[in-house]
Amino acid sequence: MGKRDLSKNKIILATIELAKEIGIDNVSFPRLAEHFNIKPPSLYNHFNNMAQVRIHTAIYLENILFDRLMNNLIDLQPADALRKYAEVYELFANEYASVYELLNIVPRVNNTELSAVNFDIFNFITQIISNYNLDKNDTVHSSRMFRSILHGYVTMRQLGYFTTESQLSNDSFHWMVEKFIASLQYAQDNY
Structure with a gap:
């Protein structure tokens, strides 16, 4: 997946999917980037940090x-x-x-x-x-x-x-x- 295909919703869904595999405490920007086959800085276009990802996942x-x-x-x-x-x-x-x-x-x-x-x-x-x-x-x-x-x-x-x-x-x-x-x-x- 290219960084242009990435969205907040896709990151949220990936967070949920990864949490099933490795636990929510182990979901991080590097793990999400690996999941999407992108570099971690690409995630900063959508969220400032993992705390924001967690908040939006909770929403x-x-x-x-x-x-x-x-x-x-x-x-x-x-x-x-x-x-x-x-x-x-x-x-x-x-x-x-x-x-x-x-x-x-x-x-x-x-x-x-x-x-x-x-x-x-x-x-x-x-x-x-x-x-x-x-x-x-x-x-x-x-x-x-x-x-x-x-x-x-x-x-x-x-x-x-x-x-x-x-x-x-x-x-x-x-x-x-x-x-x-x-x-x-x-x-x-x-x-």
Whole structure:
């Protein structure tokens, strides 16, 4: 590939592909240049450094997740919407396991585009949970809790936890989501 054929999107896709092979921590300008059969300085025409590549890869990933949520959460009742959100999130995290950790850079970087799409994804949860008629604080806390249990579970599984044969990993994931939904229903009924 010549440097004229190179684009930001191609570099992002190559970052994801290389991360599957060598791990995201090992993806560098020299490795990307080798992938494209070009000299590393050609990459500077598109990104200033690997930090920028990571940020733009995170934006790319967040947009994929946002689109998948948009396409799957339409016209669902709150409990079904939370189940579907969890399912979409888990499938996404599994598909992009090699670069999933890039979603954690949102609070560490000052990028308005990344922050905006992350806010939109968080807002999905908040809107769903607001249907349980909790007060504003409980809605925010519940939204954060839901995000945390999904992210925590996915992260721990990617690190190698929850692998015993006696109970399938997905059984625990679905159990966790159902317990969360039951807690919202309980809170709503006892408010």
